[in-house]
Amino acid sequence: MSTTIEHDGLFIDGSWVASDGAQRIEVVNPSTEQRLGSVSAASTADVDRAVAAARKAFVEWSAKNADERAELLNRLADALEKRGAEIAHTVSSQNGMPIVVSTGLEAGFPPLLLRYYAGLVSDQPSVTRRAGLFGGEIDVVRKPMGVVGVIVPWNFPQTLAMTKIAPALAAGNTAVVKPSPETVLDAILLGEAIAEAELPPGVINIVPGDRAIGAHIVSHPGVDRVAFTGSTATGRSIAEACGKLLRPVSLGLGGKSATIVLDDADVAGSMEEFFKATLLNNGQTCFLGTRVLAPRGRYGEIVDILAGLAHVATIGDAVDESTMIGPMVSARHRERVEGYIERGKTEGCRLIAGGTRPDREGWFVAPTIFADVANDSVIAREEIFGPVLAVIAYDDVDDAVAIANDSPYGLGGTVWSQDRDRARAVAQRVETGTVGINGYDLDPAAPFGGVKDSGIGREWGPEALDSYVELQSIYL
Ligand code: NAD
Secondary structure (H helix, E strand, C coil): CCCCEEECCEEECCEEECCCCCCEEEEECCCCCCEEEEEECCCHHHHHHHHHHHHHHHHHHHHCCHHHHHHHHHHHHHHHHHCHHHHHHHHHHHHCCCHHHHHHHHHCHHHHHHHHHHHHHHCCCCEEEEECCCCCEEEEEEEECCEEEEECCCCCHHHHHHHHHHHHHHCCCEEEEECCHHHCHHHHHHHHHHHHCCCCCCCEEECCCCHHHHHHHHCCCCCCEEEEECCHHHHHHHHHHHHHHCCCEEEECCCCCEEEECCCCCCHHHHHHHHHHHHHHHHCCCCCCCEEEEEHHHHHHHHHHHHHHHHHCCECCCCCCCCCECCCCCHHHHHHHHHHHHHHHHCCCEEEECCCCCCCCCCCCCCEEEECCCCCCHHHHCCCCCCEEEEEEECCHHHHHHHHHCCCEECCCEEECCCHHHHHHHHHHCCCCCCEECCCCCCCCCCECCEECCEECCECHHHHHHCCEEEEEEEC
């Protein structure tokens, strides 16, 4: 018999507290449709308390030297590592992420990010002196911004939160974090790790809530900077609010990236990498190359390979080690994905695999491949966020690059070729924030983010640390 989790869910000023409102957020397992538990939903008054706690903690936290902060971040990394297996299991149970993916990314990345930024900030002087052009000297001082409002989606809840928390805290800021309602239970484990690491109360506060709570954080007078990942539509409304307030904001948004298969690519020999770059996390991943661009001379062969991939991908409960394709996060999201599949059929695209609901409980969609897709069709332009690929034919490399760039989005993508230099030259012509060669291996040492409708700003790398500081010049 499985037990459910009923928790206060709000972590404010170093303690678990219940909301002052009566509402609760219910979480259901998308693989089984069974209830997992609930936490109390934060009210706007709870957010006010969390922001006040973060403001109070900022005084002491920002006054610590970098090594003291780094030590505490490393302790938090240790506490998260201890909980790695539980974190991976909890994430997969809530959002359908195959456990092999959550173990590698959701459990693996957050401690890595904490240690990385702890190391970077320890090596970085907070003041650098430089010679001025008029003979004088100038001190350039790096200062934390204050309280950072962190708002994240459900698809990589731990990694996306820590992507913001780690550089923000390393730079001396404090944080108010709002998880997505679909994934509030793994946030409990983050709170427990924060308590075990003995971070000073109020340095990280967690307020689970809906979009109204997110909007309250974004325009809160006590918040100095906003870090958001989510859909482009939400990103636009947050950008609008921050624009009015002149509040610094970073936005990691949607994508519809291209997988460019060059005529010499060894696709059949790279199936595992190809699967990860196009269908990772059941298609519920922002950077996937869901438009597969195939040269006309090899079109039939590539379509056949993809159909084979769709047929062999094991569909199953997300917590099962053998699962390659888990469920959609919710019944509503499955309907949305199925709506796009119907749209593809009516747009004259050729369905060569999937397009159906597997006959089992849970909110599953079979991996679906459409061939003969025009780049101006809806299924090639809009983000579906499910296991649905569109195969588009191209004439030559210029045509492939033109199709890849003919998108409202600009987040990721891949280029496949047996000649790495040739692939690299093509990659540089692609208008996106990141491109992988013969695979898509994310690395937190490199800046990650998008152009066009995929967002503003970069996360990861030393560049992210810079995005959480203000620079002050003192003319000596
Ligand atoms: P979403 O925009 O619906 O929600 C994201 C978060 O914002 C949630 O916590 C939600 O409660 C909150 N929110 C919603 N409306 C808000 C508002 N008006 N003000 C403040 N907060 C608000 O997105 P989602 O469906 O949870 O996530 C999927 C989307 O995220 C996809 O589009 C995906 O591509 C994108 N994503 C982007 C990246 C990236 O790095 N570029 C990474 C992962 C996911």
